[in-house]
Amino acid sequence: MSLSANPETSALELPELQLQELQRRFRASVLGEDDGPVLPLVAAARGPVAARIAVYRNTVQASLTEVLAVAFPVTRRVVGEQFFANLAGRFATETPPRLPQLSAYGGDFAAFIEREDVGRRLPYLADVARLEWARGEAYFAADAKPLDAARLAALSPAEMESTVFKWHPATRLTTSAFPIYRIWEVNQLDVADIPRVDMGLAQSVLVSRAGSRLVTRAVEPADAAFVRATAAGENLAEAASLALAVDAAFDLQRALGDHFINGTYQDWET
Amino acid sequence: MIATAVIGAAVVAGAVTMSMVKTPSMETEAPGKEQCYGVAKAGENGCASANGSHTCGGLATIDKSGQEWMLVETGTCLKMGGQMEAFEDPKPAEAAKAARAG
Structure with missing residues (x-):
């Protein structure tokens, strides 16, 4: 032809x-x-x-x-x-x-x-697809220098609180009324025996890139609020307040540690 | 402000220490798996048929005619218990009304 x-x-x-x-x-x-x-x-x-x-x-x-x-x-x-x-x-x-x-x-x-x-x-399927798309976007996102935690630690408390954390270009937050992390996890190709999933659980999933590794992890609602607040330009103190409003037991230290490890944020300009 | 009491240098220092001790998560994200993912993703940039997984003539499954049986989910959704009955609204009448309105 x-x-x-x-x-x-x-x-x-x-x-x-x-x-x-x-x-x-x-x-x-x-x-x-x-x-x-x-x-x-x-x-x-x-x-x-x-x-x-x-x-x-x-x-x-x-x-x-x-x-x-x-x-x-x-x-x-x-x-x-x-x-x-x-x-x-x-x-x-x-x-x-x-x-x-x-x-x-x-x-x-x-x-x-x-x-x-x-x-x-x-009803959970569209959000599962959103999570998968977020992973694809994170995979192809631009590189950026990750946040240097030691540099943050060197700041004075006042400077620290007014620091605005900037998302790394690969960071994606997917929030759902369904257990999308659990569904994603049990449907990996190497999981042969699919368990019954409690569909009543709502989950937020944070995708980030640590070096060349793609990280997919479920985050607590308070941590999701923290991450969302930083995306909206709130500084560390404001973002922490918003997270604590969601859950008074929010463990900021642990959440920050996980964000540092997993490359959620990029380094800030001086 | 609540947060002022919470974010001290100690919190950040603790987080820094923690990030130096721990290795990147997650356990489910084995390096080998991500490598495979990368290879598959790279393949997307060309014509998918270039991977030789099909020949252009042998694609009967893409033909839309007479494939109604394909409209039934046969995957893991059944095992997970995620079918509609798992989400039944306490007020089915209102849900139906909303569906009609939408």
Whole structure:
């Protein structure tokens, strides 16, 4: 098959317009089902044109489905391979890539799940997909120098309290009304025996990068409030106050220690 | 301010000491697993079919026709107990009303 105009079709005379129109119709065809508009513009050396276009459609849709399967392995495991393939295929048709970079594809998948029937049957699924997307974003995020805890310790108490912690570019917080960390954890590919999960537990998950390692961990509601407050530009004292308002037993020292270890924050400018 | 009493140099110093003793979490995040993840992610930058996992002709599962059976979840959601009955609203009538309104 060649994507040149069928010599017998002279409706589109200008080469440039012809190419644009051909591409537009071909794109519609590989993303959907209707070959009608593109067929008259395509010449095939042998075999039916529709069957040859189907090869392209299958390749496009299978590629996008595979990209989503790589980006959302837990979501896929929760619903099963076949169901996921169907879901991903419909997503690909409805929301084709906007960037020529497959790692950037899938950011709208969680919202798509929410609109689908499965989002009502499995109300936690969209948040699980959000967590997986957060991990993908963290993986590809820019590098930055992590916060130097020793430098912080050298500050006076007043300076310390007014310090604003800046999120590392890889840091992502996903908050859910469901136990998304637990679901993510028990659906790792090496977990064979899936336990029953208490769906009444609400969890916040913090994704960060420590060096080249991606860290995925559940954080207490108070710690989540702390992290959220720092994202909003609150200083250390204000963020700690907000966390303590959520839980008076919030252990700031322990939480800070974990943030230092796991690279939640980046170094500040002087 | 409550926090003033809480954030002392001691708290930060304690956190610093702690971060020097502990190694990065988490136990579930084995280095080997992340490496595999990285390899898979890198593969995304090209055409996914370049990994040879399928040929362009053999993709019947992507065909949407006659695949209604694929619309049933067969994954771990059943084992986890996460089906809708686990989330039944105490007032089902109101939930149904909300669903209709939405």
